[in-house]
Amino acid sequence: MTIVQTSTALYTIASKEIGRFLRIWTQTLLPSVITMVMYLIIFGTFIGNRIHVVEHIDYIQFIIPGLIMMSVITNAYTNVVSSFYLGKFTRHIEELLVSPTPNYVILIGYTIGGVLRGLVVGILISIISLLFTKISLYNIPLTILFILLTSILFSLAGFLNSLFAKSFDDISLIPTFILTPLSYLGGVFYSIDLLPKFWQVVSRCNPILYMVNGFRYGFLGTSDVSVMAGLYILISCIAILFITNLILLRRGFGIKT
Amino acid sequence: MKALEVEKLTKIYGDHLKAVDDVSFSVDSGDFFALLGPNGAGKSTMIGIITHLIVKTAGTVSIFGHDIDENPGLAKQYIGVAPQEFNFNIFEKVFNVLIYQAGYYGIARTAAKQKAEKLLRQLDLWDKRNVIVKELSGGMKRKLMIARALIHNPKLLILDEPTSGVDVETRREMWVFLSELNKSGTTIILTTHYLEEAETLCQKIVIINQGKIVENTTLKNLLAKLKKEIFLIDLKHPVDTIELPNQFKFTKLDDRTISFEVSKDQNLASVFEYLNKNNIHILSLRNKSNRLEEFFIELTSKK
Numbered sequence: 293m294t295i296v297q298t299s300t301a302l303y304t305i306a307s308k309e310i311g312r313f314l315r316i317w318t319q320t321l322l323p324s325v326i327t328m329v330m331y332l333i334i335f336g337t338f339i340g341n342r343i344h345v346v347e348h349i350d351y352i353q354f355i356i357p358g359l360i361m362m363s364v365i366t367n368a369y370t371n372v373v374s375s376f377y378l379g380k381f382t383r384h385i386e387e388l389l390v391s392p393t394p395n396y397v398i399l400i401g402y403t404i405g406g407v408l409r410g411l412v413v414g415i416l417i418s419i420i421s422l423l424f425t426k427i428s429l430y431n432i433p434l435t436i437l438f439i440l441l442t443s444i445l446f447s448l449a450g451f452l453n454s455l456f457a458k459s460f461d462d463i464s465l466i467p468t469f470i471l472t473p474l475s476y477l478g479g480v481f482y483s484i485d486l487l488p489k490f491w492q493v494v495s496r497c498n499p500i501l502y503m504v505n506g507f508r509y510g511f512l513g514t515s516d517v518s519v520m521a522g523l524y525i526l527i528s529c530i531a532i533l534f535i536t537n538l539i540l541l542r543r544g545f546g547i548k549t
Numbered sequence: 550m551k552a553l554e555v556e557k558l559t560k561i562y563g564d565h566l567k568a569v570d571d572v573s574f575s576v577d578s579g580d581f582f583a584l585l586g587p588n589g590a591g592k593s594t595m596i597g598i599i600t601h602l603i604v605k606t607a608g609t610v611s612i613f614g615h616d617i618d619e620n621p622g623l624a625k626q627y628i629g630v631a632p633q634e635f636n637f638n639i640f641e642k643v644f645n646v647l648i649y650q651a652g653y654y655g656i657a658r659t660a661a662k663q664k665a666e667k668l669l670r671q672l673d674l675w676d677k678r679n680v681i682v683k684e685l686s687g688g689m690k691r692k693l694m695i696a697r698a699l700i701h702n703p704k705l706l707i708l709d710e711p712t713s714g715v716d717v718e719t720r721r722e723m724w725v726f727l728s729e730l731n732k733s734g735t736t737i738i739l740t741t742h743y744l745e746e747a748e749t750l751c752q753k754i755v756i757i758n759q760g761k762i763v764e765n766t767t768l769k770n771l772l773a774k775l776k777k778e779i780f781l782i783d784l785k786h787p788v789d790t791i792e793l794p795n796q797f798k799f800t801k802l803d804d805r806t807i808s809f810e811v812s813k814d815q816n817l818a819s820v821f822e823y824l825n826k827n828n829i830h831i832l833s834l835r836n837k838s839n840r841l842e843e844f845f846i847e848l849t850s851k852k
Contacts, residue, residue, distance in 0.1 A: 293622055293626075293655050294655070296655065296657075297654070297655020297656075298655065300652055300655045300656065300657055300658075301652055301653050301654075301655050303652065304648075304649055304651075304652025304653060305652075305653075308649055308652075378638075379638070382636070382637070382638060382639060383634065383636035384636050384637055384638040384641075386602055386632065386636045387636065387637075387649070387650055387653065387697070388653055389601060389602055390600045390601060390602065390625060390628065390630050391625060391650070391653035391654050392621070392622040392623070392625040392626050392653075392654065392655075393653045393654075394622065544604050548601075548602055548603060548604050549562075549597065549602065549603040549604065
């Protein structure tokens with residue numbers, strides 16, 4: 293395929309994916325927004341008013357970056373895993389597989405869909421957060437970089453999950469049993485400085501901690517862990533997942549007989 | 550120019566289930582080619598390999614001279630495929646199915662829309678362009694599969710049971726459409742269980758059974774091999790009182806229906822002569838089964 297044809301194929305996949313999650317916005321965008329509003333009301337307003345300061349910052353302001361990041365992670369991941377697996381299940385993924393679209397274009401196309409859904413949800417939650425408190429941005433480029441890299445990473449992770457998935461159960465296992473616990477334990481609601489030493493060490497093994505804190509640093513200028521370490525982790529994981537997905541696609545793993 | 554060349558193709562599922570067993574054949578450019586065989590013979594597996602949906606165990610496949618392993622992108626450009634099972638996104642609109650498929654082949658949106666409109670009009674689906682796929686009838690879905698396979702003007706069209714489950718009228722419409730398409734230069738490979746369809750449309754035939762080719766010839770040659778044909782006659786009057794000669798192996802099926810066999814060295818006219826002489830009035834005459842069917846059963850029932 294020429295560069296123009298490849299770009300057309302990429303545009304087609306990405307626009308189809310974006311169109312899909314926008315068309316079913318009540319299933320894709322609304323639930324996350326409602327959940328986060330609940331978090332903001334309960335943890336931000338009701339309980340947060342009693343926890344006056346975390347690291348010299350209002351509690352609600354402290355949790356907002358984490359809540360946004362948690363939604364971005366879930367939505368980016370879910371978008372790709374559900375869309376690609378549905379394609380496998382109904383076999384319409386064959387439309388793509390018989391075409392000359394290169395594997396990397398398929399991967400990037402689906403990733404764009406996941407990233408865009410993550411970002412749309414992130415933006416919606418940010419706007420809604422303004423109803424509860426004022427948001428200041430300490431470092432805008434870093435904030436954008438972290439949210440972008442995180443959504444890319446989890447879109448790629450969702451793609452990998454969909455390649456392995458053989459049933460609908462398989463696409464909900466990782467979000468339920470791995471992503472959600474790691475997100476909750478990733479410093480969304482607390483600073484790890486509040487934890488005993490042992491649990492601080494354990495928490496530092498959780499990659500989501502670095503993403504949440506990197507993003508929070510962009511908002512508030514404060515982080516429990518090294519921001520650069522977060523960036524390194526993100527970029528390394530993206531590279532590993534991208535290459536792994538490409539190798540599996542090339543082998544036809546999970547998509548060819 | 551060969552549109553398709555398959556050399557020593559083998560597919561083994563698991564440890565020892567040989568779905569395709571050392572198969573070699575070729576399809577010339579411009580052919581209307583039938584790939585026939587009973588259920589489980591390996592036809593769909595072979596099509597899956599050619600279209601990159603199934604990983605082969607051994608052998609080579611080339612599309613218009615391009616090896617599918619060495620140059621998959623180019624080989625895929627030449628192929629359009631309508632698989633046996635519906636594989637649409639059933640929640641997508643008919644028009645979008647075609648537009649997206651065109652996009653995967655790198656066709657710009659404007660050109661894709663024009664081509665999609667042309668195909669939908671040709672296949673009588675234009676009125677359904679904004680309907681979501683799951684609301685289409687079986688026949689319409691089959692037509693949409695063909696339209697989708699043709700959206701990028703492939704030189705080789707592969708149809709895996711394209712008229713399965715469609716009504717007679719739609720089937721005939723599709724035959725006319727496919728015949729014209731073939732006359733315009735598109736090479737077509739067809740698998741079907743309707744042997745009448747293969748006999749009507751195809752010039753060349755490969756019959757496979759248990760993963761192996763059992764016949765590879767032209768339709769003309771195949772039919773020339775027919776040793777006998779069985780005909781049915783509907784009679785105006787009951788035949789209870791009629792003495793039937795052994796010469797044509799006449800058999801009474803019921804009061805007004807008889808069957809008889811005509812071998813290659815016998816003359817059908819002599820049958821009519823005999824019946825006429827005995828004052829037996831014929832209402833209609835027909836083949837007991839499709840001519841190809843005789844061969845098919847003979848070849849595929851051999852173990």
